[in-house]
Amino acid sequence: MEGNREWARNVPLIGISCTKLNFSLNGKPNKFALHDTGLAMGGLLAQATFMGIRVHQMGGYYPEKAKEFLKIPYEYETVAMFVMGYQGEADQLPAELKDRELMERVRKPLDEILARGSFKF
Numbered sequence: 001m002e003g004n005r006e007w008a009r010n011v012p013l014i015g016i017s018c019t020k021l022n023f024s025l026n027g028k029p030n031k032f033a034l035h036d037t038g039l040a041m042g043g044l045l046a047q048a049t050f051m052g053i054r055v056h057q058m059g060g061y062y063p064e065k066a067k068e069f070l071k072i073p074y075e076y077e078t079v080a081m082f083v084m085g086y087q088g089e090a091d092q093l094p095a096e097l098k099d100r101e102l103m104e105r106v107r108k109p110l111d112e113i114l115a116r117g118s119f120k121f
């Protein structure tokens, strides 16, 4: 989508993760399909980072256009797009993305996302 074009302009590789929501074996729903796809992406991210390669994941794309362009069979769902490459200079980015790129990464404290005993809002 428009807002993501800058991330993809100069990259050597654009990818898209795909999954089958039903098992090939018996056609029944695989409720872990999206979990497994995210896990595979996590593995890809860890390995890429280990090799000094940056990955930027993007949910902002047009799934139907991607399926058509890449001739992805109907039984597969596209999940997220990603671009991979070696880190460029933040100066290459438009001002808004440059600010975002240079911003300090903030993570939620663990006690906000982990609960012991029962679910906590």
Ligand SMILES: Cc1cc2nc3c(=O)[nH]c(=O)nc-3n(C[C@H](O)[C@H](O)[C@H](O)COP(=O)(O)O)c2cc1C
Pocket (backbone or CB within 6 Å): 004, 055, 056, 057, 058, 059, 060, 061, 080, 105
């Ligand atoms: C599934 C998923 C979808 C995302 N979609 C977008 C997106 O469409 N556009 C975008 O700029 N960032 C998106 N992000 C965030 C970036 O990939 C990235 O995680 C974020 O900019 C933080 O950067 P860092 O990994 O360098 O800390 C998405 C992240 C995930 C996990």
